[in-house]
Amino acid sequence: MYGAVAAVKDLSLTVRRGEFLTILGPSGSGKTTALMLLAGFVPPTKGDIVIAGRSVAAVPAYRRDQGIVFQSYALFPHLTVRRNLEFPLEMRGIKAAERVTQVDRMLERVHLGDFGDRMPSQLSGGQQQRVALARALIADPPILLLDEPLGALDRNLREQMQVELKNLHKEFGKTTICVTHDQEEALTLSDRIVVMRTGRIEQTDTPEALYDRPTTRFVATFLGEANIIENPDFKVESNAAPPPGTVAMIRPERICVTGPAAPKRVDADQRQSVQGAVSDMIYAGPQRKYHVRVGSSVLIVREHVASGQQIFRPGDDVRLDWLRSDVRFVTT
Known part of the structure; x- marks a missing residue:
């Protein structure tokens, strides 16, 4: 005391x-x-x-x-x-x-x-x-x-x-x-x-x-970055039913960003896809971070920088997708 x-x-x-x-x-x-x-x-x-x-x-x-x-x-x-x-x-x-x-x-x-x-x-x-x-x-x-x-x-x-x-x-x-x-x-x-x-x-x-x-x-956002998806304009799909009193969470590095017309991935049946537009792009040496607006939500995407990688600029339309198994549910 x-x-x-x-x-x-x-x-x-x-x-x-x-x-x-x-x-x-x-x-x-x-x-x-x-x-x-x-x-x-x-x-x-x-x-x-x-x-x-x-x-x-x-x-x-x-x-x-x-x-x-x-x-x-x-x-x-x-x-x-x-x-x-x-x-x-x-x-x-x-x-x-x-x-x-x-x-x-x-x-x-x-x-x-x-x-x-x-x-x-x-x-x-x-x-x-x-x-x-x-x-x-x-x-x-x-x-x-x-x-x-x-x-x-x-x-x-x-x-x-x-x-x-x-x-x-x-x-x-x-x-x-x-x-x-x-x-x-x-x-x-x-x-x-x-x-x-x-x-x-x-x-x-x-x-x-x-x-x-x-x-x-608190743990999700304090220990690294996290997308807390509250009241989205799209239904969050997951392999597990959300427990009462929780919201969906997904880590930025678990989200993939591509052009809207890019071929679907081989495991597309295990993924959820949404359309959005880049609102910001931050270059940080080995990583590139995007802020992507999807309806009323803004999702953070983090990817490792690689040669030949497509770079998106603010205003570009993109497609985001992630494995449904990567969605977690946290109490608020």
Whole structure:
């Protein structure tokens, strides 16, 4: 609770040993508070937190034996990289000779073998992130907590570090709980994703299942783009009957766009086709996105750019078609 406001409500979550779980949500969804509860920085007003069968709700953060990486890295600015990594070992009473061995091994593992004597201010953002991860891992904690770990990096470096994080997780096998608002990061890194909204869990599942089979409109639109087809001028065909209180949804990349007179596809009997007109075309390097008006609805279509591909301009008439099996139904 923050005053009269409950930042997290009725949160019930089981994390499996060794999995990479991401808590995903927009600002104000309660994801960071959930992580602070797990870390021990915020006490729960009710309920319990159990790790390996032991209640830790009343255990202070420094006694929970967890590795934590913050978005700001929180490196000691007055200590060298080597001393930053030695600190948690020293706090655990590891002898000096063994500390040197463990630090050398960890620096090599995160590709910083030649950077041990540098100060944090002499490192790039990606290098500082590696030091922060190494410091969290070096004491061999059973749980690793990541708070927006890649949020301070530019796009290219963030993608490189996503690969590095996946490799580190595979190598060390740590139970990892990550908080982020970055959907692509969550999809790339996670074994499971918890989508939060206004302090509650909206849906929990694997990345593939969440993206392909969202249960609510919020999850469908927050985790990627989605065409929510409400009150269309055409009947949406599907292989399944729509459950009560739901609307049809289809992902933009599942829709194909062609000229109105183009030959039908070989699986046309499994598809629905509609006629429309392009209202906008957005070129984004490897992808091209169309906004197509179909009656009173505007559908988004996303296709990979390929040589020899027909390009449609605003005002062009087009035909859209999609597999009826790709239509999903979400609650509003």
